[in-house]
Amino acid sequence: MSAPHATSAAASSSKRDARPIAFVSAQALRERMHDAVNDPHLRKSFRGAMDFLMAKRAAQFPDESELDSLRTLSEGIRQYSLSRLPDLLEQLEAKLTRNGVQVHWAADADEANAIMLGIARRHAAKTIVKGKSMVSEEIEFNHAMHDAGIDALESDMGEYIVQLAGEKPSHIIMPAIHKTKEQIATLFAEKVPGVSYTDNVDTLIQIGRQVLREKFEQADIGLSGVNFAVAETGTLCLVENEGNGRMCTTVPRVHMAITGIEKVVEKLEHVAPLYSILTRSATGQAISTYFNLISGPRKPGEKDGPEEVHLILLDNGRSQAYADEQLRKTLQCIRCGACMNHCPVYTRIGGLAYGTTYPGPIGKIISPHLMGLEQTHLLPTVSTLCGACGEVCPVKIPIPELLVRLRGEAQSKPHDNPVMVGQGAGYSALASFVWRTWARIYARPGNYRMFSWLASRFRALTPSRQSGWTAARTPLTPAPRRLRDMVRDRQ
Amino acid sequence: MSSRDEIIEAVRGTLGSNRANAATVRRDADALLEELTAIRPDLLADDLVEAFIARLVTPKVAATAERIADASELPAAVARYLEARGLPTAIALQPAAVLQALDWSGFELHDRVAPDETLAVGFARWGIAETGSLVFHSDAETPILANFLPLHHLVMVRASTVLAYLDDYAAATAGQRPPRNxxxxxxxxxxxxxxxxxxxxxHGPRYLHVVILDESAEPRALQS
Incomplete structure (x- = not known):
């Protein structure tokens, strides 16, 4: 049904195809999902991890009504911040500049990478050590630096493992959750010099700690993401448990932070409840181990801290989501991952199958804005619409409602005034004709009676192979007798 | 047009009809914060310092804590900690005036924290009872690497600076220019x-020990 569009989109995005899994083709998506569902190790890893995270979150919210109040408040703060977005962005820029932070703006991934490459070149940087940043994944930062001959090294334990393996993160807060400790042990023994095989988790983490300690000292630049940017004071807030993020933002001479334009809030008092619901929803922690607020470079007399701090504010499709009042809710997200943990589809296929930076329910509603519907029109259909994601979302993003909206945007007939890039990319004249015909039959009792009578009569003609439907199900065959006939016989 | 202007213009142009005036905006923001106080979780004890300590020693926070009645007791507390764990007496001491003023005879002190430092002693500005958190500000006297690098982190905090909730810290510092970090x-x-x-x-310390300086209380040791 969507194959012709998939091919044309693939042809037009040859530049993106050069990068690993940036294009979600129907064929590749189905293959990845099929492989994932048939991988018992993967199924077990995800089932276990998601059960663990769901139980930990539930333990944080014993009182349903308190949870609802906190969600309402958090939703209110996010919507309030977004309603003042242009003003807050200007205020943030002014305050950060006053504090000595250099602010850069990037319309897309290429511009963001060019800005950071420019900074790296000015400092003749050879190594960049990275704290966890999903936006850096989104712009394929490591890839861009590698092409320029600069090493970008992940320092979050999970990201470090995933990078050593040459893979991509499969969960936004537990990047290596798809790997078993035995796989990690083999990986370390192969890739880390002087390390022999051990599957003791404590020892594996200590190996990572030792290797990365040296890297922090050697790195010319530290890169981090941002969880919240406070406009009133010009402050960047970072949430973490390991302590690698604060090393990245303190030890190297230069600190670059990158974030989406939607992360700005008015004041620190608004951060406190968002931070609380973030850690409780994400990992079931009342608070993360570390919370760092960065408001500028090293001051005279200080003995540590970077001499230069840069912030890159990235649009990359976010202003498109912002332009539509319903789609704007996508930008309320605080990246906790609870929607993934509770998603029956994500739990079964894992994060890598989606083929996008942000997997799971939130990925399905944000990726179409970042990548355009031409490449992502299938994503909103990878859902059962069970509603669990919307129920657990700490900022009450109506994810199921947005999925339905995006299906509409993707599959409606292309028109002149689209709100999204790639509107109509999933449109099929045949499918549209079938549905219109069905609607005509269904809307009139006379037509429906006629149709069902014909269907029962000619049921022997129904094909036994019905395209995608019969790939995993028995064929749809009309009943030998209609329900209405059976009811009539009983009377 | 620069990307900056394009982005700002794109979001401003599509902000929509519900662009509120300044007074409404202020009211909305204040209303949000009023709600906040209504849904705070209960503390683990009525007394702030007790609630703070009770939280610190929960398995989730996994810290240890003790109380002293005078800052001069800190070196002895550090010595006890080292002895109990068989650690060397060479320690990193944050160059905070309140710590430097104490009598550290018997210790081998340095203020520059090594990448593989065993133990560092530092000073926190605030404690948070709700979560068992410590708040550090960077400045010339309190470099922050001392909080990141050592295997054991030993921290003194004044009982009078223990706040109930994290948002109390946000409120207490509202309007002030924030420290660098x-x-x-x-x-x-x-x-x-x-x-x-x-x-x-x-990547950070494996052990955290908090010494609460309670100038109004009798000294008594608490354990993990």
């Missing part, structure tokens, strides 16, 4: 990145 620390560094098993001492 604020570190809020809750327990030991940890990761669950391999199969979800918790391992302590990922």
């Amino acid at each position: 604020v570190n809020i620390i809750t327990g030991a560094s940890g990761t669950t990145d391999i199969e979800g098993s918790l391992v302590l001492g990922a």
Whole structure:
């Protein structure tokens, strides 16, 4: 049904195809999902991890009504911040500049990478050590630096493992959750010099700690993401448990932070409840181990801290989501991952199958804005619409409602005034004709009676192979007798 | 047009009809904060310092704590900690005036923290009872690497600076120009990145010991 569009989109995005899994083709998506569902190790890893995270979150919210109040408040703060977005962005820029932070703006991934490459070149940087940043994944930062001959090294334990393996993160807060400790042990023994095989988790983490300690000292630049940017004071807030993020933002001479334009809030008092619901929803922690607020470079007399701090504010499709009042809710997200943990589809296929930076329910509603519907029109259909994601979302993003909206945007007939890039990319004249015909039959009792009578009569003609439907199900065959006939016989 | 102007214009142009005036905006923001106080979780004890300590020693935070009645008792507390664990007496001491003023005879002090430092003693500006957190501000006297690098982190905090909730810290510092770096620390560094098993001492300290300076109280030791 969507194959012709998939091919044309693939042809037009040859530049993106050069990068690993940036294009979600129907064929590749189905293959990845099929492989994932048939991988018992993967199924077990995800089932276990998601059960663990769901139980930990539930333990944080014993009182349903308190949870609802906190969600309402958090939703209110996010919507309030977004309603003042242009003003807050200007205020943030002014305050950060006053504090000595250099602010850069990037319309897309290429511009963001060019800005950071420019900074790296000015400092003749050879190594960049990275704290966890999903936006850096989104712009394929490591890839861009590698092409320029600069090493970008992940320092979050999970990201470090995933990078050593040459893979991509499969969960936004537990990047290596798809790997078993035995796989990690083999990986370390192969890739880390002087390390022999051990599957003791404590020892594996200590190996990572030792290797990365040296890297922090050697790195010319530290890169981090941002969880919240406070406009009133010009402050960047970072949430973490390991302590690698604060090393990245303190030890190297230069600190670059990158974030989406939607992360700005008015004041620190608004951060406190968002931070609380973030850690409780994400990992079931009342608070993360570390919370760092960065408001500028090293001051005279200080003995540590970077001499230069840069912030890159990235649009990359976010202003498109912002332009539509319903789609704007996508930008309320605080990246906790609870929607993934509770998603029956994500739990079964894992994060890598989606083929996008942000997997799971939130990925399905944000990726179409970042990548355009031409490449992502299938994503909103990878859902059962069970509603669990919307129920657990700490900022009450109506994810199921947005999925339905995006299906509409993707599959409606292309028109002149689209709100999204790639509107109509999933449109099929045949499918549209079938549905219109069905609607005509269904809307009139006379037509429906006629149709069902014909269907029962000619049921022997129904094909036994019905395209995608019969790939995993028995064929749809009309009943030998209609329900209405059976009811009539009983009377 | 620069990307900056394009982005600002794109969001401003599509902001929509519900663009509120300044007074409404202020009211909305204040209303949000009023709601906040209504849904705060209960503390673990009525007394702030007791609630703080009770939280610190929960398995989730996994810190240890003790109380002293005078700052001069700190070196003895550090000596006890070292002895109990068989650690050397060479320690990193944050160059905070309140710590430097104490009598550290018997210790081998340095103020520059090594990448593989065993133990550092530091000073926190605030404690947070709700979560068992410590708040550090960076400045010339309190470099922050001392909070990141050592295996054991030993921290003194004044009982009078223990606040009930994290938002009280936000309120207490509202309107002030923030320091370059604020570190809020809750327990030991940890990761669950391999199969979800918790391992302590990922990139930061593996052990956190908090000494509460309670100038109004009788000295008494608390344990983990």
